[in-house]
Amino acid sequence: MKYATTIKEYFAITISTLLIVVGVYFFKFPNNFTFGGVTGLSVVLGRVTPISPSNVNLIMNVVLLILGFLFLGKKFAIKTVYSSLLLSLCLSGLEHYYPMSKPLTDQPMLELVFAVALPAFGSALLFNMDASSGGTDIAALIMQKYTTFDIGHALFYSDVLITLSAFLVFDIKTALFSAFGLLAKSLAIDNVIESINLAKYFNVVCSNPEIICHYIVNELKRSATVCDAEGAFSHKHKYIIFTAMRRPQAVQLRRYIKTVEPDAFILISNTSEIIGKGFHG
Structure with a gap:
């Protein structure tokens, strides 16, 4: 029974992570939407460095996972490690086997909806199972352990800074879409979690x-x-x-x-x- 429960749980984590992968790779990366988190920062760094967003995401997540093991030790959630590695490897694999040089459609607002909704739904499912896709959540756990910072505000301000960087790197339309995406993202995750638990x-x-x-x-x-x-x-x-x-x-x-x-x-x-x-x- 215990093994069946574990298999069921990790199957749900896998599906949730794949929803994030689809939203990020097919809708967020091609449109340069930068509304926070490691994937948002990856979009910015992918533009200003020769490294692709998928590879930037992989490198950053691996570094954060190592820091998580060093500073959080055995309490570091294995479910977060699994989801984070699956997310990073899937993004890199898609970039290799299904490269995208332009957005799927010519409707950026439609793509923004999917760029927000799919990762928000996947993240909400993960949070509901006491897991996450890693990234800035790992940094938050480290800060929570060693500092007295308000983690919620720290994560929100980091997302705002990453989103504002879009105004410096991309055109004004992309930056405004990213700012709107940040607002939608902050509302979507809470609403999805509440709906799941209702x-x-x-x-x-x-x-x-x-x-x-x-x-x-x-x-x-x-x-x-x-x-x-x-x-x-x-x-x-x-x-x-x-x-x-x-x-x-x-x-x-x-x-x-x-x-x-x-x-x-x-x-x-x-x-x-x-x-x-x-x-x-």
Whole structure:
């Protein structure tokens, strides 16, 4: 079971990393979009040096991985190492076997959407599995360990500086697209993570909690908490069921409650921060 879980996890990490690869190589690099991170810096250095962006990315990631092992030791996440090396090797491999001399289309805004969306979705999936694609995240971990800097602000300012460098290296249109890409990227990752983790929280006021809890435990494979309550208007004895579950299960529970106890009072709210068994540890 443990090996099956590990294989499943690394398969998901591989798919997530490949999404980043597609977004970076086919949409970010050809258009010279430079909205932060190692890949953004690689675009800039690829223009001002004879080294291609893919090879710059590979060199920088290898250097950062070595620094990660030196300064972070055994706590350095193996999943990040795997994703970072896979990302760098895939970018270099694509450059060798499928070189691109120009963008895929003549629609830079369309390409910017994919340059932001694919890496943002891939990064969000990685973050959700306690992994990352390396790069500036490694530098952030080192800074977090040895300094008192605000890492979030430090990473944001470094992304801003990398994006601003586009105004010095590329034409104004490319620089403006890059600036817009930085804003979109900062919003996209958070929204994707929240959407992935979105669950439903139930407060069910009812008279017969046993049948509802039996359905929750035996059919939906979740648990619940039941409390005694009293109606403020009727003063009748009631019960409140507290439970949380994923969206497909929530649809089933809502339908079931309306069938077995149509007079139940149901409060359903969205939440993406649930810590406990069956959710995040």
